[in-house]
Amino acid sequence: MTKVHTDITQFRGSHYEFGYAQGTAIKDSLILKNRRDSWRIRKPRFETIEQDAKHAFMRFAPGIWEELLGMRDALGMPMTEVLRDFGHYRVNTTPSGCSILTGNDFMVRNYDYHPKTYDGRYSFFQPTDQGHAIIGPTSRVTGRMDGMNEHGLAMGYNFMQRRKPGDGFVCHMIGRIILETCATVDDAVQLLKEIPHRGSFSYIVLDRHEETYVIEASPRGVEARKSRACTNHFELLKHENRHHLDDSKRRLNLIQEQEGQISAHGAFRLMNDKDRGVFADLYKSWAGTIHTTAYFPKERKAWFALGGNQEPVIFDFASWLRGEDVAIKSVHGTLDTELGLSNAD
Numbered sequence: 001m002t003k004v005h006t007d008i009t010q011f012r013g014s015h016y017e018f019g020y021a022q023g024t025a026i027k028d029s030l031i032l033k034n035r036r037d038s039w040r041i042r043k044p045r046f047e048t049i050e051q052d053a054k055h056a057f058m059r060f061a062p063g064i065w066e067e068l069l070g071m072r073d074a075l076g077m078p079m080t081e082v083l084r085d086f087g088h089y090r091v092n093t094t095p096s097g098c099s100i101l102t103g104n105d106f107m108v109r110n111y112d113y114h115p116k117t118y119d120g121r122y123s124f125f126q127p128t129d130q131g132h133a134i135i136g137p138t139s140r141v142t143g144r145m146d147g148m149n150e151h152g153l154a155m156g157y158n159f160m161q162r163r164k165p166g167d168g169f170v171c172h173m174i175g176r177i178i179l180e181t182c183a184t185v186d187d188a189v190q191l192l193k194e195i196p197h198r199g200s201f202s203y204i205v206l207d208r209h210e211e212t213y214v215i216e217a218s219p220r221g222v223e224a225r226k227s228r229a230c231t232n233h234f235e236l237l238k239h240e241n242r243h244h245l246d247d248s249k250r251r252l253n254l255i256q257e258q259e260g261q262i263s264a265h266g267a268f269r270l271m272n273d274k275d276r277g278v279f280a281d282l283y284k285s286w287a288g289t290i291h292t293t294a295y296f297p298k299e300r301k302a303w304f305a306l307g308g309n310q311e312p313v314i315f316d317f318a319s320w321l322r323g324e325d326v327a328i329k330s331v332h333g334t335l336d337t338e339l340g341l342s343n344a345d
């Protein structure tokens with residue numbers, strides 16, 4: 001067993017100031033050291049051209065470009081390295097798991113991936129220059145694994161396949177841009193039809209109007225459908241699917257058996273209890289459950305737990321938006337693996 005923790009970060013200010021603060025926070029951290037070490041082990045099989053990346057950010061999320069500039073200045077790194085490590089544009093992703101279930105007023109998600117990629121940072125950010133305030137766990141500092149914004153739009157994404165990547169953003173940044181720029185599920189559908197995609201993922205969005213969409217996206221096309229459950233295969237873009245889908249379909253069947261008749265707490269237990277069949281310990285295969293989250297668009301509250309068989313920590317995002325800081329500094333849990341997280345090993 002490995003003890004794990006996630007630090008809670010809270011920031012109100014401009015994107016540039018946020019980027020500078022994040023760069024200062026990770027400058028001497030294990031997160032940055034492990035990120036740099038990973039590139040010594042495996043050379044990046046992509047090239048990020050700064051002007052191309054800037055053009056894409058300025059079209060879809062100019063505030064996040066300012067955030068990257070702040071990180072550059074705080075870290076004293078060339079912009080090419082900042083984009084490689086934190087830009088999430090044209091970088092490659094690895095296979096993962098993940099499961100999502102929504103109700104009228106909740107979204108519950110298991111984030112399944114490899115521990116060494118995990119930041120261990122849960123962010124509250126309220127920009128003063130542009131974009132919506134966001135709550136959620138970070139991915140590679142600037143991206144988001146899942147989350148909710150001030151309008152009550154909740155988002156999570158699930159990996160589908162990584163064949164034939166395109167020139168575009170990866171899921172971590174696309175999820176962040178959805179939360180920063182969209183207020184409703186319809187906004188999210190429109191954005192995902194316009195933004196360039198690096199890989200193939202489904203983005204699941206729920207808003208305060210009780211609408212849920214699963215938006216299937218690849219570099220070659222985007223299709224949206226109404227559904228309350230999603231694992232790791234497409235239903236519309238079936239030609240994009242991997243060949244081996246048994247586990248994805250097994251988890252989906254388990255979730256759909258409860259769909260429409262389960263409470264938020266029941267959905268959380270379905271996802272987080274180790275004996276229910278959805279939680280996964282496949283950490284070495286890049287598909288182990290690291291956290292379980294829940295979002296409540298109408299109340300604007302969020303639940304968060306690290307590892308399995310946990311009771312969630314509850315965050316009142318609505319209160320935070322009114323200026324009440326969260327008192328808790330970190331969340332702790334255990335994973336059934338000897339692998340370490342990037343913030344602790």
